[in-house]
Amino acid sequence: MTENRSQQRVAKGRRGRPRQAEVARLAGVSQTTVSLVLGGNKQGIALHAETRERVLEAARELGYVPDPAARRLAAARNNLLGVFSFTATFPTAVEHSYYPFLVGVEQEAAARGFDLVLFTGSSPGGALERVRLADGCLFLGRHAPAAGLRRLVDDGYPAVHIGRRDELAGLAWVGADYVDASAEVVRRLAAFGHRRAVLVREDDDAPASTDRERGFHEALAETGLAGPPGAAGPVVRAADPAAGITAEWVRGRWEEGVTAFVAEETDTGAAWRALLGAVEGAGLSAPGDVSLALLGSPPADLAGRPAPTGFDIPRAELGAAAVRTLTGLLAEDGPGSPPLVACAFRAGHTAGPPPGT
Amino acid sequence: MTENRSQQRVAKGRRGRPRQAEVARLAGVSQTTVSLVLGGNKQGIALHAETRERVLEAARELGYVPDPAARRLAAARNNLLGVFSFTATFPTAVEHSYYPFLVGVEQEAAARGFDLVLFTGSSPGGALERVRLADGCLFLGRHAPAAGLRRLVDDGYPAVHIGRRDELAGLAWVGADYVDASAEVVRRLAAFGHRRAVLVREDDDAPASTDRERGFHEALAETGLAGPPGAAGPVVRAADPAAGITAEWVRGRWEEGVTAFVAEETDTGAAWRALLGAVEGAGLSAPGDVSLALLGSPPADLAGRPAPTGFDIPRAELGAAAVRTLTGLLAEDGPGSPPLVACAFRAGHTAGPPPGT
């Protein structure tokens, strides 16, 4: 049975893909010559045009494709870019956050002649090292293990993180300008005439969260918007938004004069979800009674609801920018594109003038 | 000269990582021994426990990590699976058809220790040959060029097509069981009490379309459901559904006693879109006046509308099945999983009993 099968395979043709040596044999030249012709002959060794043609023809005929591992081992280039995501692939959560990046990454990579290798972080430990198979790698996800990245970066491996990553010196990154985008949202709320606002954030110290909060604060200072009266301050940090952000809480703030509620976007969308529920539970409606804003995009399952006022993260653009930066590192010349990408304000339908204006 | 060069290399730090040879030196053993200890020694060569310890200690001390490229070169495998999609990656169109497959593919691949290489059909000509860099490849999209695939298959390259593909002998494939799923939808319509039904399909001869039609016909025969009276038959083929499926047409069928309208799903969703518009234009409502069913999932932009009665293609599961089949081919042992994956009936809200029941 097994014999039968393997015989079939042998009979069917060559085992595995053709090597340079086979191309060489067919073209009647040496393996070196094949390598020179197909590798672009950067060292400028003289070659007859006709020889070149023969080699190319033979390669085409056999369907030759270089082995990335061998190429890499010989200290050359693969034309492969890695994409490493740390979030284990969770269809639902991923649907709205991972894929759009990938679209941008893929387009930009294709445009520059690179193919993509997807590494998924499920496996533990040295899994990160796998990426060395590619010429360089993009890392995405909030929780990339610093130790592994440190290692790669120190070894001079070209790596670009999608999302701000300052604490890891030497690691290149591209990120969305959450500070400015968040500030802009608050400015719009102020322009509507709101006087008091709160920000609901999850208990997460990722740069993406702190940046949003910073933008929020900056715009408060700039516009004169205030938080609720009292010492609590305008920012609410909820480890479990569903529990912390209740109808009672919303009503309490509302009675204190808060007319604008802002939530940050996270993987789960928990803050926004809780806010929507609590406002509804409090018998308030947006944008009639209160204005709601989301610093980011709503979770996929709320796609049917009216679009929240807020901003859109240009994920595809970010992915493309990351590829540009990475290929810049590979070429060791370009200064790369600027790391911050602007977000687009989204008017949406959940914010408007406060009641009585 | 050679000395000089190697010194440069050290100075440059381009390769700062320790090799097995260095671990070996530190532990006072040979590189072979290091490889045996760290590689798990599958060949069962006798090794002193103390030697083992020394090697492990040395490896730890130097922070040794194996070079994946070298590893793969030596193993003549690279643990890469290709995914080749022919539809150029168009963010919008792709969002709902390409990505869900990928999710399943990725999970199953990760579970089996494979990484993924993404190829996009955008590049011209011999682009197909690129996939040979992976150990095997998945192909997806209705319009995969037969010639290129033929070539790969004949060479014994492990390839699996996602979607039925019978005409290409020797090509493995996995597909959704559209025949049974479509039949089931019709059975449900019959159970509601409908007596006459039509199927609107686009002018596309892909297996996915003909399978749906076959299921439709089979269930008609089985349940006694009929098409409209006259010679036209129960299936309407519209090259341009927006033009062919009009309000007048719907009203015409309705007056002939047709109470159930079924559309097939295609990339664009044109048939379903046209049907919805025409029914509305005819002043009819579903499921009150007529029942509508969609053989597949609605296009992404109609996600807000009531869920159509129909079935869901288990895309992720299909992707996973494809990976299983492919790894089966690679191992040359497993019989692979069965090629047909069942679809899940979706009750939805567009079908019910016909008026007057």
Place this chain on the structure above:
DNA sequence: ACCCCGGGCTAATGCGTATTAGTAGCGGAG
């Protein structure tokens, strides 16, 4: 005393490609 055996290790080689150091052949300058 000799051989064999098996435990413990290593030298040698292969994987496929890129690069470096040549080598043949030939025409022209000296």
Place this chain on the structure above:
DNA sequence: CTCCGCTACTAATACGCATTAGCCCGGGGT
């Protein structure tokens, strides 16, 4: 006719690891 230099190649080697085929040594059998 020698030597040079140029063109058009090729042989050899490195890359880092896995694997195969040994090698050496001590003890037990005969």
